[in-house]
Amino acid sequence: MLISEYDGRVARAATTTDAFNAIAESSRRDILVALAGGEAAVGEIVDRLRLSQPQVSKHLGVLRAVDLVRCRTVGRHRLYRLNGAALRPVHDWIRGFETLWNERLDRLDDLLIELQQEENP
């Protein structure tokens, strides 16, 4: 496959492809943060984020499609909750970068301790 075709496919990747695409939209990240506090009905998310009900429902649909959000029905209400495990790939992706910076800053830490020992023996 040509790289240009590949780029085209990436650009058109559906929001429901995976967790990365699903959380590319900031409103959907806001919904995840709102659900981190516990289960909530659509109406509560609407109130908290000041989005319209159709918008929230649409975002919840995307989040459910990639299993970031799960839902159960209680009486006439549907309650949505966060499925943190589905964020794992995103977490792992960032962790590599964090490892790099940790190694670098750990060496800076060691150097700072040495420099202070030299100055205040």
Place this chain on the structure above:
Amino acid sequence: MTITGTRHGSAVVTLPSDREIGITRVFDAPAELVFRAWTTPDLVRQWWGWESSTLVVCDIDLRVGGGWRYVTREADGTEHGWHGTYLEIDRPGRLVSTEVYEGYPDGEARNTMTLTERDGTTVMAVTVLHSSRENRDGHLSSGMESGMQHSLDRFEDLLVARQAPADRGAVGGAA
């Protein structure tokens, strides 16, 4: 002698917005000393880069409008270069500069490093602002590759150390 700090592994990476990467770390040192270690070539050479690389170029012209350039060399000879310009210098609390990874010259980022000292400890906060989410993600991915590579290198060292001497050539031959 190896001194092992108690804060090892405590750097935290966050994604404050679509275009930013945040890195936070606390040091048991005054801000002035942290700033000096961050901006003095002889000191930067001792910590910047990563385990498998050496910093072969470390130029720092620490004045507003002045440039900086770092080049690392891997054991296999591969070189990576970064350069930029200092935009704001407020010693020791704040340093703002541009950064370009020379392997991807179109993606200029703006780095803001702040140091906040309290009771002998200093909180370092680095924010890398990219021009687009794609560039930000590219930067994170490059970190992932090297970060994963280091973990794998260490894993490999462990495996080599545990293998019988006769088997070592296959895995550790390049060392």
